[in-house]
Amino acid sequence: MPTPSPAPAQPSEVITWKFQGHPAAGDRYHVTVQRASEQITALSGGRLVVEPYTGGSIYPKTEEVYGVDAGILEMGMACPMYSLDKFPQSSLFDMMSGGLTPVQMFLWHLRGGGDELAARMWESALNVKYIASVGHLPPELWAHSNRELKTPTDIEGLKMRCAGEGGEILARMGAATVFFPADEIYESTQRGVLDAFECASPTINWGFGFQEVADYLYISPSRAPTDCAHAWVNRDAWEELSPDLQMIVESVVRNVGHDFYAESVVMDDEYIVKFIDYGVKVELLPNAIVDEFLKVSMDYYDEKCAADPFYAEIVESMRAFKAICDKQDVR
The missing domain is CATH 3.40.190.10 (Periplasmic binding protein-like II)
Known part of the structure; x- marks a missing residue:
């Protein structure tokens, strides 16, 4: 008697997230939102589909953390200092005048206690999961x-x-x-x-x-001396993810940030010359x-x-x- 063929595997449930970052369409910083969305979707095998949006597409630009808190966005990204009116410590996570360089700031977030302090600040007041810093920049133009x-x-x-x-x-x-x-x-x-x-x-x-x-x-x-953005996920949406999907989200956000910094260092050298050649x-x-x-x-x-x-x-x-x-x- 022939062995019955196994039943076809049932497709996993697909989770879809809206991810809005503060950058406008013409802002190169938006590539961090696009790249993170593409990589999370690909590495999850399509189980978690992340759709990228520019600032203001769904929720007011620069206020993404509050859109995530409200559940209007599943994921958001913005410079911490944009929330200075409600979080008086937030600007420190962007930069401190005379303080940490981009490399030092990245290391401080990762292993110096910065991520833990950021999580305490955001998560104590909002229904969000702080993920990591995204896309540290070289020293900002004065x-x-x-x-x-x-x-x-x-x-x-x-x-x-x-x-x-x-x-x-x-x-x-x-x-x-x-x-x-x-x-x-x-x-x-x-x-x-x-x-x-x-x-x-x-x-x-x-x-x-x-x-x-x-x-x-x-x-x-x-x-x-540097600048960055923070990424957040709505707490309820985060807790619905399996541990492996959570790990993918965290790893991708960090990797995209590192890559963006390295790319910026190389490109900024080229564009300073463009400003000079233009006559600035x-x-x-x-x-x-x-x-x-x-x-x-x-x-x-x-x-x-x-x-x-x-x-x-x-x-x-x-x-x-x-x-x-x-x-x-x-x-």
Whole structure:
């Protein structure tokens, strides 16, 4: 008697997630959302299909963590400092002026206690699972400007788009600071609403067309030695995943972030040359401004630490890890 053929395997249940990141369609940072979505879908064998969305497609851009909290998005990504109004410690996870370099920041998140501190901050207040940092950037460009900057007095009255605590420090130096999403900078500068702005990296900013609207580009790691985004998953959606799918999500987010940083280092060298060739005056920020900025920032962080124990815990963790890196010349 012939052996019966085995019944065909039943297809696994397919889970579909919406993943929105803060970058607009023209922002190169959006590739991290696209790549993470593609890789999670592929490595899961199609069991977890992640659909990428640009900022504002489903939920207001820069507010993705709240869309994840509400369950409108299963997954989201944004710079932590965009939530500074509700999470006063959040900007530290982007950067600390005069603090950790991109490599040090990545290592601190991974093995220095940064991920644990981030999880405490986000998960204690929201229905989210913090996954990891995504896409650390090289030191952020200090400023694009239509006013020449020579001394600290040139900062006074400067109408400047800033984000996070770097903007608060600049405000203490007399800048008239304002924040709005990156894709609104071009028009605001073109119309004279802004004298200057801080934003991202040469590669990303060339894509925004900033070479067309600002005469000067000032470089210094003092304000933002690095920058990154955090990724979150709705807590209920996370707990519905099997352990292997959870591992895939975590691994992909980290890998995409590492790859994006390495790629950015290579591409930024090319795009700095493009800015110069276009006619933008690319200069190092004068030491007089750097020194004053770092002095004001030290006072700022000391005041914040004195007023907020959790803030102080994060700063102390970062400073201790920087000391470890400095002893081993890890830059």
